[in-house]
Amino acid sequence: MNEDLSSVLELRDAQPVFEESGLTAIAYSLRLMPGDCALIACRDPTRASRFADLCSGLIPLVSGGISCLGLDWMTLPERRAWALRGRIGRIMQKGAWIDLFGTDLNILIQQLHHTKTPTDTLVAEAVRLSRLFGLPGLPTLSPDRLSDADRAKSACVRAFMGEPRLLLLEEPVDPDTTDMMTPFLAQLTAARERGCGVIWFSRTPSIWHGYVGEGIQRYRLLDEGLLPVKQVH
Template identity: 60%
Template sequence: MSAEGGTEGAILELVGARPMFDESGLTARRYDLRVMPGDCVLIEAREPERASLFADLCSGIVPLADGTARCMGLDWANLGEREACALRGRIGRISSRAPWIDFYGTHLNIMMPQLHHTRRPSTEIEGNALDLCRRFGLPGLPTLPPGRLSDTDLARSACVRAFMGAPSLLLLEDPVTGEPPDLYSTFLREITASRERGTSVVWFSAAPERFRDYRPFASQRFRLMEEGLFSMHDRRGTS
């Protein structure tokens, strides 16, 4: 146990975390979750907006009325802006809110989180993005604005942005729907490879059938509802 009462080694830990409802929009329930390195947590969330708010909570964006939210052992409430930005640079995210800026080309949208949250050289970031684009089925870095890409290429670009920089934590809100098949299979392959390197994954979906191929490999399963976060039966026998 750490000095603050958390478990050492957890990538993400919520302990009695109760958000401020007026500021976040998330139900002011207490949330408890512990995600260790290499874990994959599947969360069924029928309302995408609730999943996004919960991911915000995990990212230290939602202020707490009580309890703690830690990422990589650091309490979000104790971090200054610079430290919080650096920590978010270790998180890859696909958001259902589709935070694309159409004023910029998609390539800048992909690289912007790494340019903003890290000190990696721009040439290294660009090389990382190009490699991931090819792995996810894009011929290169797409320079068109996001609004001019097909839905499939935008989904591929979202995956590229999330996996940039070998993140320690992936927060994925309905990242792929199963089509096209090559994107879905690449996504599962990249998740598995990332987990083998120690990356933790929290995968949200409004349609639990999208977990179908990965459910046996999950560490924990939950359902996120207005009443809170509820554990479901998983391979470890948690219920």
């Protein structure tokens, strides 16, 4: 894994404002170094999404701090904070699709907005990732006209675009669907080898069976907070 000594993400006794988040107003602590992967079991999809929002600097704090790539979310000017979010790939449980646009624009819009990468280069990357995830090419239909499976694949394409430095993945792979797991794990491994930090949420911890190795942390996200899970060897 990457030897960079600065963390990708660090929550330092971060206590969110309950009224703004719905998260239990207790201190959350987590540190992801480049290439680390935190596997977080959470039965409540809303809680997982709110914790991902917390990691993205979208929820104010009562106390403590959160930094991403060495930058403190709470002190960053708004424009720089949104630019930093451009380095985060995210899969949201509810999709966050805009059905007025084609899926292709939904996939490209973050990179078009936050980077100066030429459009042709972004399209080529999106097409390559689409094919890796089992799509025939970059889908142009609106998201509401895609099958659930193709929307899930498109969500992975969008998350992995632009070689993100942090991935926040809310239930990225359906435990009952096997055809996505191989390309998903291949892209996840490649991202971690580039130094990307990963948080992977799931309601079904059995999906991680056999996913072991250096830099993997395991937690449960409960009303009581973020609780470490002992590794069983």
